[in-house]
Amino acid sequence: MPNAIAEQALTTPEALRPWIAGVRTLSVSAAEQADRPFVRLPAAVTKVVLRVGADGRRDVFVSGPRVRASYHEGKAHLHCVELGLAPGTIRPLLGVPAAELVGRVVPLEDLPGALPRRLAAGLRRLDPREAVPRLAETLPELLSAAVDPARTTLLRAGVDALSVRPDRAPAQVREVARELSVSERQLRNLFSDGVGVSPKHYARIDRVRTVVTRAGHAPWSQLAAATGYFDQSHMTSDFRALMGVPPRSYVTGRLPALTPCRSEPRP
Numbered sequence: 610m611p612n613a614i615a616e617q618a619l620t621t622p623e624a625l626r627p628w629i630a631g632v633r634t635l636s637v638s639a640a641e642q643a644d645r646p647f648v649r650l651p652a653a654v655t656k657v658v659l660r661v662g663a664d665g666r667r668d669v670f671v672s673g674p675r676v677r678a679s680y681h682e683g684k685a686h687l688h689c690v691e692l693g694l695a696p697g698t699i700r701p702l703l704g705v706p707a708a709e710l711v712g713r714v715v716p717l718e719d720l721p722g723a724l725p726r727r728l729a730a731g732l733r734r735l736d737p738r739e740a741v742p743r744l745a746e747t748l749p750e751l752l753s754a755a756v757d758p759a760r761t762t763l764l765r766a767g768v769d770a771l772s773v774r775p776d777r778a779p780a781q782v783r784e785v786a787r788e789l790s791v792s793e794r795q796l797r798n799l800f801s802d803g804v805g806v807s808p809k810h811y812a813r814i815d816r817v818r819t820v821v822t823r824a825g826h827a828p829w830s831q832l833a834a835a836t837g838y839f840d841q842s843h844m845t846s847d848f849r850a851l852m853g854v855p856p857r858s859y860v861t862g863r864l865p866a867l868t869p870c871r872s873e874p875r876p
Contacts, residue, residue, distance in 0.1 A: 704722035767808060
């Protein structure tokens with residue numbers, strides 16, 4: 610399996626939990642990754658990233674959802690803090706629907722409105738260790754009046770129902786729409802605006818990421834059942850479509866051709 614960049618999940622302060630789905634740090638040095646490929650997994654999440662390069666330069670950018678994996682060569686030393694935005698937070702914070710950010714990496718200050726520029730200017734001045742405490746002080750006040758609570762609650766219920774959990778497989782899209790008393794079209798619109806991808810594609814991404822995480826810990830047929838696939842062949846087909854290789858090839862390191870790494874970090 611490809612080697613991952615060193616990463617650490619941080620505790621999200623209570624004040625940020627309505628807006629931030631997760632916080633983590635990532636670091637890599639040229640020595641560690643010179644001959645190690647790494648993968649950007651598909652991800653149905655938008656992130657605000659504070660990156661510090663080897664020269665000390667700080668950049669703040671937004672990394673939108675990715676619908677397929679990509680494979681890259683090693684990269685130079687860097688350190689990052691990533692803030693995963695909770696579903697429904699993207700438009701109030703960044704001024705655009707999540708669907709406009711799919712597959713894009715955008716400097717935060719380039720997004721419309723005063724809030725992204727203000728946020729970028731504030732984060733750029735901070736040491737990465739200071740970013741989360743400072744946001745806990747300022748972000749709730751900025752967003753509390755901008756988020757539609759009813760719409761956000763509905764969206765997050767849909768996200769939860771379509772996600773793999775340890776005690777259950779994800780529901781089908783039509784079942785989720787019926788349970789939430791909305792049409793499938795309304796559910797798609799909610800996901801487009803607040804997540805960036807359709808409910809169906811969200812579920813595909815979540816399942817494939819779960820397969821990546823659990824690969825090697827259970828037989829493939831059991832893993833397929835636990836993640837909501839009809840059978841192992843359907844899991845393999847979905848995995849190949851999003852990851853570029855079948856599960857066995859990924860686990861054993863038989864990867865697609867690597868591309869040179871761009872400057873943004875690996876989500």
